[in-house]
Amino acid sequence: MGSLIRYELKKMLSRRVSQVSIAAVLVLVAVIAFFYVTSQYALEPKEMGTEFEGTAAIAQIKANAEALAGPITDKKATEALREFKEFVGPDGEVKEEYRMDRKPYGEKADEYWEFRAKNGSLMALLTSPWMQDNQMPVSAVATIDTTGTVDLYGQVRSKIVSELHANGALSYNDEERAFWSEKAQGVHTPIEYGYAGGWAEFLNLAQFLIFAMLAVVITCASVFNGEYRAKTDAILLSTKFGKSRLGRAKAAASVIAASAIYWVFTLVFLAIPLVFYGADGAGLPIQICNITCTYGISLSAAALICCLVGYLATLALLGIVLALSAKVDSPMGILAAGVALILIPIFVPTMTSSIANHIIYLFPYDALNPLNLFDMVSYAIGPVVVELPVFLAAFYLLLFAAGIVLAIRTFKRHQVA
Template sequence: MNSLFKYEFMKIAKKRMNIVVVLVSLCLTLFLFILPVKSYISLEKDGSQLNGLAAIQLEKEYSQELAGTLTEERVTKDIAAYQALFSNPEQVIKDGNQVLLKDDMYARYVLPYFSYYKLIDDAFLEPQVTDNGLTVLRDMKLGDTADFYQARADKVKNYMDIDFSDWKYSAQEKAFWHAKNSQVETPYVYGYHAGWKSLFQCFELLIVSIIAICICIAPVFAGEYQTGADSVILSTRYGKSKLIKAKIGAAFLFALLIFTVNLLLAAGIQLAAFGTGGWNLPLQILNVTIPYAFSLLEAALICLAVLYSVLIGMVSITLWLSAKLKTAFVVLVIDVLIILLPVFLGLSGSNGVLNHILMLFPYMAVQPAFPAEYTSYFSYPFPGLTVDIITMRIVLYVVICVVSLPFIGRAFKRHQVQ
């Protein structure tokens, strides 16, 4: 069995086309994950622009000024300081009914800390409303305290009560999400976290390496049909037993190794450039309403679990198609359609059922479920049980893998030799 496994693995790994595909995928990973580093922009307080590593270093300095616990007292004080910028007539200009800071004042006192102010501002916004101008912070009336965390709780409740055309949250789902939110610890701790934020934004790019892996393993069975080797294999002593297991095992090992190399390259580039600072900070500093009680590192590890589950699911589907179909090309066409179907159909604002299906397809599944309200609170209600989207994705692709394995061998054994 060991010799068969080794032979099948080397057969995949040494194939010239596969070597080219793997090298191309590594080059694309290198390019796609270096690009956010090279294009990273930060502005100095005099308005001059820095790019790349210099901009990242400047961002660290700004974040260090803000590092600390977001108590109600601190949030209230910071909102008051922001509003005070508008009280000096020499620092503002009027644009119709709007009072805006002059460019130099904005560049000096707001822009370097915009992400921090935006985090606070978002808690006071109505659900599904954006405010890139921080007008809520500017216009809100402060009492003894800003009630930052109460505003966050009210926003979550209001989001749960929205009627999204043909679907809405059931009482069961509301109870589920409120229970999750109760586990989120407050007050939050703020600090530098640019590396993890960038990583979450880039995780979906690893779908390229999954597609590359599917290209490499598509001919595992279909290639034998095309060359006519199936007639020889199926007539040998182990052609319908050990050899099939060796082919499946070799394909999975190849996929896991290649994907891990791509992943290490991707994460290594990002974290080497941005640093690992902020790994223990709460996930809520990315979006104040996120209901998961994870640190940034824990959230990243969960994203990896989803990525690997999608990988093994797609490998299983590819091997089953390879065993069923006569050509690797048709296998790849179906794989690409499965992976990219949400791109072609798009998410609907009114069809909740369709969205719940599309969110489980590979292209959507590799995108982190944390940053936005829409994905953070995406769930699948069953009688007596509500499953969040992260768990649903992992379970679905693991089940696909487990269920597919017996059918792969069966399809190859039942193949009619021409």
């Protein structure tokens, strides 16, 4: 069996189309990550109107976060919001003396520039529990009462409850509301703020792991039907182990190849932001990216979950591709189906129907979006509530197992012409 697997693996990876596609997609992934790094920008605090770019911007972002590092207590949040409100009028607009959006600038515009350069990210985080719809931090901070100490985490919980009762992109039943409310209560507070650029940026780039899936689809599309087109199926299926072991060997070799391709791509994609942004802040909570997140996990754990969900999605696609390969003679039809499952969801917007959105979130591109993966997305099965990452794991493993079994069975029963 081992020799059969090695032979099938060698045959699969020796195809020129497989080698070219793997190399091309790997280069594309590296280029995307590199350009993402070089396109970073940050405001120069000491020189109004000047911005840093690339690695200089990353260094400034890191310095800003490290200067503000520490637990975000209600007292610290209140002090920061009060300082922010000094620049903002009751109408939610920057006061005239601080304005920079028209010339001549306000007489104290440089003070607001410096504050925004150093504190912009933190202010966006602290004001987010009060934001309505697409409200900006400047507008939101004007509505916050800072005469006393603000109840930051009380406001966070209040916003979570309001989202659970709103008729937005998703709707919730009573069991789901209780599930997410309890999960939110379990998040440790006060959250620890700091710099975790490498981990946060990987999450921002996680959806590009679909390119690894494309490479897997291209590599494995001809695993079974390649024998049909080459007319070698008659010989192979008539051998001693043709019907009993060959199908399993092909499936095992495909899993090994798909796993190797996916994890090489993933490690490259993870290494680039960690090298340029640094691996600092691995233990910082995911709430520093989204304070209303109900998952009590670190950013590095969130990155790992994204990687694992992507891997399971790759296996699910592999199961579908192998099942089609054992049934369909044309590799182009299989490639088209695989590409459609991966790429078409990119162009599908969020629906107004909760049921439609629950279906959309099952496709790899949307599943790898951390805004979906770690949002309050759940599937209620009677009284049982299953959160999205767990549901995805079960769903993808089911597709993988069903696809593999169907592929082996179809190949075994293939009628030679």
